[in-house]
Amino acid sequence: MDEARRCLLCKKPLCSLKGCPVHTAVPECMALYREGRLEEAGKILFDNNPLSAITSQVCDWKQFCFGHCILNAKGVPVHWYSIEQEISEKYLFSYELKRDFSASLEMTNKRVAIVGAGPAGIAAAIWLYRAGADIDLYDANPRMGGVLRYGIPAFRLDKKYVDIYERILDVPGIRFFGGKALGKDILLNDLRESYDAVLIAAGAEKPAMLRIPGEDKPGVVEALHYLKTPQAYDLKGKRVIVIGGGNVAMDACRTAVRSGADTWVYYRKTFENMPANPMEVEEAKADGVQFRVFQAPIEVRDGAVIFRDCQNETDPETGKLVTRILDGTDHEVPCDVLMPAISEKPDFGILAGAPWQPNVWKWPVTDESGRMSFQDSGKANVFVAGDFTLGPKTVVEAIGSARAAADGILTFLK
Ligand SMILES: Cc1cc2nc3c(=O)[nH]c(=O)nc-3n(C[C@H](O)[C@H](O)[C@H](O)COP(=O)(O)OP(=O)(O)OC[C@H]3O[C@@H](n4cnc5c(N)ncnc54)[C@H](O)[C@@H]3O)c2cc1C
Numbered sequence: 001m002d003e004a005r006r007c008l009l010c011k012k013p014l015c016s017l018k019g020c021p022v023h024t025a026v027p028e029c030m031a032l033y034r035e036g037r038l039e040e041a042g043k044i045l046f047d048n049n050p051l052s053a054i055t056s057q058v059c060d061w062k063q064f065c066f067g068h069c070i071l072n073a074k075g076v077p078v079h080w081y082s083i084e085q086e087i088s089e090k091y092l093f094s095y096e097l098k099r100d101f102s103a104s105l106e107m108t109n110k111r112v113a114i115v116g117a118g119p120a121g122i123a124a125a126i127w128l129y130r131a132g133a134d135i136d137l138y139d140a141n142p143r144m145g146g147v148l149r150y151g152i153p154a155f156r157l158d159k160k161y162v163d164i165y166e167r168i169l170d171v172p173g174i175r176f177f178g179g180k181a182l183g184k185d186i187l188l189n190d191l192r193e194s195y196d197a198v199l200i201a202a203g204a205e206k207p208a209m210l211r212i213p214g215e216d217k218p219g220v221v222e223a224l225h226y227l228k229t230p231q232a233y234d235l236k237g238k239r240v241i242v243i244g245g246g247n248v249a250m251d252a253c254r255t256a257v258r259s260g261a262d263t264w265v266y267y268r269k270t271f272e273n274m275p276a277n278p279m280e281v282e283e284a285k286a287d288g289v290q291f292r293v294f295q296a297p298i299e300v301r302d303g304a305v306i307f308r309d310c311q312n313e314t315d316p317e318t319g320k321l322v323t324r325i326l327d328g329t330d331h332e333v334p335c336d337v338l339m340p341a342i343s344e345k346p347d348f349g350i351l352a353g354a355p356w357q358p359n360v361w362k363w364p365v366t367d368e369s370g371r372m373s374f375q376d377s378g379k380a381n382v383f384v385a386g387d388f389t390l391g392p393k394t395v396v397e398a399i400g401s402a403r404a405a406a407d408g409i410l411t412f413l414k
Contacts, residue, residue, distance in 0.1 A: 001034070003078060003079055003082070003083060004030055004033050004034050004078075004083055005034065006071070006076070006078050007026075007027065007030045007078045007080070008070060008071070009027040009030060009031055010027060010070055013026050013027050014068040014069070014070060015064075015065040015066070015068045015069050015078075015080060016065070018068050019063075019064045019065045019066075019067060019068030019069075020064050020065050020068075020396070021064070021394075021396045021397045021399075021400040022048060022049045022055075022396055022399055022400045022403065023048075024045065024048060024049065024052070024065070024084070025044055025045075025048065026065065026080055028041075028044060029041040029044055029045060029083075029084070029087065030080070030083065032044075033083055033087060038086075038087050038090055038091070039091065041087045042087050042088060042090060042091025042092075043091065045084065045087060045088050045091065046088070046091055046092065046095065049123070049396070049399055050122070050123050050126045050127075050399075051119050051122065051123060051395065051399055052084060052088040052092075053085065053088035053089045053091075053092045053161055054119070054148060054157065054161050054162075054395060055395050055396045055399070056081045056082070056084040056085035056088055057081075057085060057156075057157060057161070058152065058156065058157055058394075058395055059081065059394065059395070059396050060277040060279075060394070061080075061081045062277075062278075062279075063277075064396065065080050065081060066078075066079065066080065066081060092161075092164060093164060095168055096168075097126060097129060097130070097168050097169065097171050097174075098130070098171075099129070099130060099131075099132060099173075100130045100131060100132075106132075106413070106414045107131055107132030107133050107410070107413060107414070108132055109134070110132070110133045110134070110196045110197070110413050111133065111134050111135075111136065111194075111195045111196050112128050112133045112134070112135050112136075112195060112196060112197045112198070112199065112409060112413075113135075113136045113137075113138065113191045113194070113195040113197075113198045113199070114128075114135060114136070114137045114138070114198075114199045114201060115138045115139075115182045115186075115191070115198070115199070115200045115201065115202055115350075116138075116139060116146065116200065116201035116202040116203060116386065116388065117137050117138075117139040117141075117144035117145065117146060117176065118145065118146020118147055118148065118201060118203050118386060118387075118398065119146060119147075119148060119386065119395045119398050119399055119402070120146075120201035120203075120385045120386025120387070120388075120398040120399060120401065120402040120405075121137060121139070121146070121199070121201040121385075121386070121402070122144065122145075122146075122165050122169070123399045123402045123403070123406075124199055124201065124385060124402040124405060124406045124409075125137055125169060125174060126168070126169070127402075127403070127406040128406055128409060128410070129169075129171070129173060129174055131406075131410055133196075133197075133409075133413070134173045134174070135173065135174045135175070136175050136177065136195070137169070137174065137175065137176045137177065138177045138180045138182065138186060139176070139177070139178055139179075139180065140179070140180065140181035140182075140184075140202075141178060141179070142178040142179050143166070143178060144162070144165055144166050144169070144176065144178075145159075145162040145165070146203055147203065147395075148161075148162045148395070149162045150227070150228045151224065151227050151228070151248070151251065152251060153227065153230070153251055153254065153255050155254070155258070156251070181350070182200070182202060182350045182351075183347075183349060183350030183351070183352050184350075187352070187353050187354075188200075188350075188351050188352075188353060188354040188356075188382065189353050189354050189378070191382075192354065192378055192379050192381060192382060193378070193379070195381070196381065196413055197381045197382075197383065197409045197412060197413055198381060198382045198383070199382075199383045199384070199385060199402075199405055199406075199409060200350075200351075200382065200383070200384045200385070200388055201384070201385045201386040201388055201398075201402060201405075202346065202347070202350060202386075202388045203346070203386060203387045203388055204344045204345050204346045204387035204388065204390075204391055204392045205224065205344060205346075205347065206344060206345050206346065206347040207222045207223075207224055207225075207340065207341075207342075207343070207344050208340075208342050208343040208344065208345065209340075210243065210297060210340050210342065212297055212298055212299055212300065213299045213300070214299050214300030214301055215300055215340075217300050217301075217302065219300070219302075219303075219335070219336060219337050219338055220300060220337075220338045220339075220340065221233070221337055221338070221339055222339070222340060222341075223242060223244070223248050223249060223251075223252035223339040223340060223341035224248055224341070224344060226252055226255070226256075226339055227248070227251055227252055227255060230255050230256075230259065233259075233337075234259075235256050235259045235260065235261035235337060236259060236260035236261065237260060237261070237262070238261050238262070238336040238337055239261070239262045239264070239334055239335055239336045239337075240253075240256045240261040240262065240263045240264065240335075240336065240337045240338075240339060241264045241265075241266055241305060241333065241335045241337075241338050241339070242256070242263070242264070242265045242266070242339045242341055243265075243266055243267075243297055243338065243339065243340045243341060243342060244265070244267065244340065244341035244342045244343075245265070245267040245269070245271075245273065245274030245275060245276055245281075246274070246275040246276050246341065246342075246343070246392075247275070247276050247277065247280070248341040248344070249265060249267075249276065249339075249341035250265075250276045250277075250280040250281060250283075250284050251280075252339050252341055253265050253284055253289045253339075254280075254283065254284050254287050254289065256337075256339070257284075257287050257288050257289050258287070261337070263288070263289045263290070264289070264290045264291070264292065265284070265289055265290070265291045265292070266291075266292045266295040266297065266307060266333075267291070267292070267293050267294075267295065268293075268294065268295060268296040268310050268323055268325075269293065269294070269310070269312075269323050270293055270294070270312070271291075271293060273323075292307075294309055294310040294311060294323075295307045295308075295309065295310065296308050296309075296310050296325045297338075298330060300338060301332070303334060303335065303336065304332045304333060304334050304335055305332075305333050305335045305338055306330050306331070306332055306333075307330070307331055307333055308325050308326060308327075308329050308330050308331075309325075309326045309329035309331075310323050310324060310325050310326060311323070311324060311326060312324075343392065344392045345391060345392070346387065346388045346389070346391065348362055348363075348364070351364070354374065354378075354382075355374055355375040355376045356372055356373070356374055356375070356382075357372075357373040357374065357375055363389075364384060364389070366383075366384060366389065367408070368404065368408075369383065369404050369405055369407060369408025369409075369411070370383045370384045370385050370389055370401060370404060370405040370408060371383050371405075371408050371412065372384060381412065383405040383408055383409055384405065385398070385401045385402040385404070385405035385406075386398035386401055386402060389401060
């Protein structure tokens with residue numbers, strides 16, 4: 001409560017307006033919290049972001065709310081995220097999903113297919129169901145949650161926060177089909193015809209390749225793949241090298257070190273360039289992970305990886321700082337398991353068969369609500385959301401785009 005009382009309840013709250021991708025109503029909920037009206041605050045948070053009990057734990061809050069608190073000027077920003085966590089958790093675990101009393105009759109008998117039961121798909125399912133639509137939710141994985149279940153390790157996010165959505169979405173009018181992959185078990189053209197609207201929220205799971213010789217050797221395991229089923233790998237006493245500096249790299253190295261591996265992260269730039277939440281990098285170091293920066297892998301051999309040194313230089317033409325790989329610096333590093341974690345992208349191959357319009361980058365052409373354009377005269381009733389349209393981003397940004405898509409679907413269906 002002392003923390004909540006420090007909040008200035010700004011009239012123009014930068015934490016919300018500028019810092020938060022879903023514009024969480026921080027001052028309003030903070031004021032209710034101070035008065036002990038947690039249920040009301042919880043409803044406001046849930047209605048705006050049904051996964052607020054999760055985002056309050058996994059958001060890089062220095063980048064979002066906390067980093068924009070006006071009290072940063074005095075070096076004492078308010079820890080809103082921990083108050084949000086307290087309010088949201090209480091609300092979430094007693095939540096019952098019901099149609100909104102005001103749900104429009106126009107939505108009755110409207111059927112929406114959602115492909116992907118990650119944060120974007122779950123949030124959209126909740127909003128669309130409440131507005132009156134019936135939902136069929138398809139996922140390639142057997143259970144709901146997306147990266148929250150099959151990526152972020154349990155030591156960072158207790159799976160009870162993911163399991164609860166299986167209970168919440170278990171209502172008449174929502175059906176979950178686990179183990180059904182778009183592009184394989186179901187086809188987009190069939191969904192377009194069978195449903196009034198389709199939302200594709202299939203994430204960004206296609207790992208980028210290192211494109212070096214030996215990458216196909218058995219000792220190379222994609223970090224994202226490892227994080228799905230870490231229990232399937234016995235890494236005790238093995239020397240594991242993770243390549244990359246993002247969230248996936250940090251989760252992979254912290255999971256590997258916990259299973260008894262001698263774990264290293266090799267990254268081609270500096271610590272400051274790492275896209276991962278800096279706190280996670282520090283926690284990985286505290287866990288016992290060792291880091292080497294300015295190192296680029298060149299070749300995978302049996303039991304070793306060849307690295308080349310890198311350095312930062314100013315490009316004489318652009319004046320920008322660039323990282324150069326230095327010839328003549330090759331050195332062999334022993335390695336039992338190499339885990340590339342350099343980037344992921346959406347797999348647009350799952351849209352196979354439907355004549356969608358790719359832009360120059362092979363990204364689907366959409367309007368601001370994520371509605372896709374097609375080259376045929378079939379139904380233009382397909383929307384995209386989350387990492388599938390944003391590229392690999394964050395949970396809260398995926399939810400923000402799901403909101404736009406859900407609103408777009410409602411407007412389209414009415
Ligand atoms: C290891 C890791 C750690 C991360 N840590 C953080 C963090 O700490 N904080 C943060 O904010 N963000 C983090 N992120 C990013 C965040 O998890 C994503 O931005 C977010 O999950 C995107 O949500 P989504 O619903 O769009 O996609 P996803 O969560 O990826 O869900 C997509 C779903 O679609 C399903 N799917 C895929 N293809 C098909 C298909 N063909 N047919 C049917 N279903 C399909 C998948 O099985 C999955 O369930 C992390 C990401 C990873 C990979």
